Amino acid sequence: MNRRVGTVTAVRDETRTARTLVLDVPDWPGHLPGQHVDLRLTAADGYSATRSYSIASASDGTRVEVTVELVPDGEVSPYLTGQITVGTPLELRGPLGGWFVWRPGAPEPVQLVGGGSGLVPLMAMLRTRERTRAPAPFRLLCSARDPGSLLYAEELGRLTDPHVGDHPRLTVAWTRTAPDGEERPPGRVDAALVSEVTWPADREPTCYVCGPTGFVETIADLLVAAGHDPARIRTERFGPTGGARP
Amino acid sequence: MGIITPGFSGRPRSGDADLPPGQYLTRDFPVLSAGPTPRIDLDEWQFEVVTEAGGRRTWSWTDLLALPRAEVTVDLHCVTGWSKLGTTWTGVSLDTLLADIESAADFALVHSYGGYTTNLPVADLLDGQAWVAFEYEGEDLDPEHGGPARLLVPHLYLWKSAKWVRGLTLLLEDEPGFWESVGYHNYGDPWREQRYWDE
Numbered sequence: 515m516n517r518r519v520g521t522v523t524a525v526r527d528e529t530r531t532a533r534t535l536v537l538d539v540p541d542w543p544g545h546l547p548g549q550h551v552d553l554r555l556t557a558a559d560g561y562s563a564t565r566s567y568s569i570a571s572a573s574d575g576t577r578v579e580v581t582v583e584l585v586p587d588g589e590v591s592p593y594l595t596g597q598i599t600v601g602t603p604l605e606l607r608g609p610l611g612g613w614f615v616w617r618p619g620a621p622e623p624v625q626l627v628g629g630g631s632g633l634v635p636l637m638a639m640l641r642t643r644e645r646t647r648a649p650a651p652f653r654l655l656c657s658a659r660d661p662g663s664l665l666y667a668e669e670l671g672r673l674t675d676p677h678v679g680d681h682p683r684l685t686v687a688w689t690r691t692a693p694d695g696e697e698r699p700p701g702r703v704d705a706a707l708v709s710e711v712t713w714p715a716d717r718e719p720t721c722y723v724c725g726p727t728g729f730v731e732t733i734a735d736l737l738v739a740a741g742h743d744p745a746r747i748r749t750e751r752f753g754p755t756g757g758a759r760p
Numbered sequence: 761m762g763i764i765t766p767g768f769s770g771r772p773r774s775g776d777a778d779l780p781p782g783q784y785l786t787r788d789f790p791v792l793s794a795g796p797t798p799r800i801d802l803d804e805w806q807f808e809v810v811t812e813a814g815g816r817r818t819w820s821w822t823d824l825l826a827l828p829r830a831e832v833t834v835d836l837h838c839v840t841g842w843s844k845l846g847t848t849w850t851g852v853s854l855d856t857l858l859a860d861i862e863s864a865a866d867f868a869l870v871h872s873y874g875g876y877t878t879n880l881p882v883a884d885l886l887d888g889q890a891w892v893a894f895e896y897e898g899e900d901l902d903p904e905h906g907g908p909a910r911l912l913v914p915h916l917y918l919w920k921s922a923k924w925v926r927g928l929t930l931l932l933e934d935e936p937g938f939w940e941s942v943g944y945h946n947y948g949d950p951w952r953e954q955r956y957w958d959e
Contacts, residue, residue, distance in 0.1 A: 515858045515886060519763065549864065552883055556762040557770045564883055589771050597767040605762050607886075610864050612812060612932035 515607060518542065520578060522602045528665050531584040532631060533595040534570060536577065537604065544573040547638035548615035548722065548750075551580060551608030555590060565590045568635035568724075568750075569609065572642040578608075581665060583631035614722065614750040618648040622720055625713045626654040626682075627703075627733050629725025633665050635750060636724060640673050640682060652682035653713055657703055657729065660691035685711040708736045715741030724750040762887075779843050780950035786842040791904045794938060798874035798903075798924050805908055807892060808927035811863045819857070821908070827852045830891060834914035836921075837950035849912055851893030854885040865930035869937060870911055873924040878937035879946070880913065880920055882930065889915055892925060917948040917955070 520537035527533050549569055556562040571579035582594040616624060616639045624643075626636040633656050643652055654674065658664040664686060674684035687703045688696065698707070713719040721742060723733045730749045737747050779785060808818045819827075830853050836844045869879045884890065893912040894901050901907035906923030913920045919939050940946050945954035 515861055515863060515882070554762055554887065555765040555768045555770070557768050558764055561770050562762055562887065563770050564887065566883075590768075593765075593768050599767075602766060603763050604765065607883075608864075610866055612864050 516610070517605070517607050520604050520606055522598060522600050522604065523577075524600060525598065528581060529663050531595065531663070532581055532665055533584075534579050534581045535594065535598070535604075536579050537606075538576050539578050539606070540576055542576045542578055543609070545569055545578070545609035546612075546615040546617060547572060547642040548635045549609040549611045549638075550635070551578065551606045551610060553580070553590070553594075554605040554607070555593065556605070563590050566610070568638070570634045570637050570641075572638060572645045574645075581631065581634045581637075614724070614748050616642070616720070616722065618642055618646040618650075620650055620720070623651045623653070623713050623717050625719040625721040625737075626652065626656075627712070627721065627723045627725075627737075628654070628656040629729035629733070630658065630663075631665065632656075632723075632725030632729065632750070632752070634724075636722060637666055637670075639722065640670075643682070644673055649680075651680065653685075653711070653719075654682050655685045655687065655703065655707070655712055657687045657689055657725070659689050661688070661693045683711070703733060703736070705736055705739065708733075708740055712737075712740070715743075718743070718746065721747045722750075723747065725752070727751045780837055781953045782841065782955075783837055783843040783950065784841055786844055789844060789847075789905065790838070790840075790842060792838065792840060793904075793923065794876055795874060798872075800873050800908060800924065802908060806926065807857070807909070809857065809861055810927065810929045811861060812865045812930050812932050813863075815862065817861060824852060824892065824894070824909070827856055832891065832912075834912070836914055836918055839917040839919055839944065839948070839950075839955050843950075848897055849891065849893040850895035850898075851891035851909070851912060853888065854890040854892070855888065857892065858882075858886065861930070863930045865932055867931040867934040869929045869931060869935050870920075870922045870925060871927050871929065872922045873926050876922055876924070876938050878920050878922050879935055879940055880916065881934075881947075884913060884916065885928075889913065915949070917945075917950050919944065920948055 520539035523538045524536040550566050552566050554564045567580040570581045584595045585591045628636045674682050688700045692700050730751050802821045805821045831850050833848045890913045892909050894909040911922045911925045
């Protein structure tokens with residue numbers, strides 16, 4: 515079942531609480547943006563723990579990047595965002611998942627909506643669009659607490675530069691603290707923002723919504739209320755498998 | 761055992777055999793089924809895995825018995841409240857059955873002779889957590905306990921350990937099984953007491 519062993523070749527801190535692990539996976543078959551991997555960690559006494567992480571990178575040979583957000587009481591994420599070092603071998607299964615994926619050949623517009631680290635699989639889609647020069651028009655709405663917690667801020671700015679013709683349009687809803695010069699006061703994504711900055715339903719975009727369960731429920735409801743066909747709204751909630759085990 | 765992850769220790773492990781919340785100990789082996797016990801001819805028995813791409817892999821009874829087997833001693837927890845500790849089973853690990861299957865599926869729907877179904881994440885079938893079991897305490901598995909072979913996934917409530925198992929469908933999207941469609945919890949972790957939908 516797609517079992518492989520990767521090696522950490524680099525780590526990159528994205529925010530105070532999120533880190534990207536760059537893995538080299540020798541027999542990696544390539545992946546679609548939106549897919550994930552299950553990482554399996556094993557302690558010296560044989561105890562093991564498995565967790566799912568979205569792939570952040572576009573498919574690129576044997577290089578696979580995942581971004582891990584620290585869960586304060588977590589069992590695995592403190593290790594992956596803390597102690598792990600370059601050279602560590604990691605058992606993994608993947609690529610996994612076939613619903614929450616974007617295929618670069620698909621012509622229809624794409625609406626991405628991400629909350630917090632729900633941005634990770636959406637970033638893989640943006641990076642894939644850039645890498646493959648796919649023509650599908652993209653818009654991205656993401657929600658972040660404050661400027662210091664927005665993942666990939668610099669690269670997002672570059673990939674969505676409004677001065678470049680067909681670049682995706684980026685809107686960030688700052689929920690706690692907005693950067694200087696931001697017109698919209700801090701607050702959650704609401705119906706007004708959705709109607710202002712996302713694709714109108716009559717463009718029939720495919721919508722990808724990823725984030726914590728509450729965020730995904732809210733956004734999916736807003737999109738349906740805005741007239742989007744539920745069949746074109748794809749969602750991914752955190753914790754795809756059973757979650758913490760005893 | 762997997763590759764050791766240097767510096768990873770995981771949660772503290774406790775060695776005591778406490779019961780999950782709301783469970784009581786039994787020394788019997790109660791029988792609970794959703795319908796009559798199907799009788800399956802071993803010459804016709806088969807176990808089939810169907811992937812999300814439609815690929816099929818089938819094992820006959822003879823094929824199954826020719827695979828490497830595992831003997832495991834595990835605790836059973838039934839959603840109706842009883843737990844039975846230290847039961848010994850012989851079967852074939854799902855790691856063995858799924859080893860060469862090409863699939864990106866996250867979910868599995870388990871099918872039984874008689875029409876029963878149950879769903880669980882593929883991750884819960886792997887890594888030494890699930891078996892197709894055909895012996896119980898050294899004897900052939902009785903039909904009322906799921907013989908000739910049942911799924912054994914002891915870290916979840918026992919309704920996930922489908923009796924009279926005949927195969928798995930690997931799915932990209934989760935699909936509820938029989939009990940999961942009528943009010944039982946989709947995942948069913950006894951240690952988090954996930955008995956019903958609202959838990």
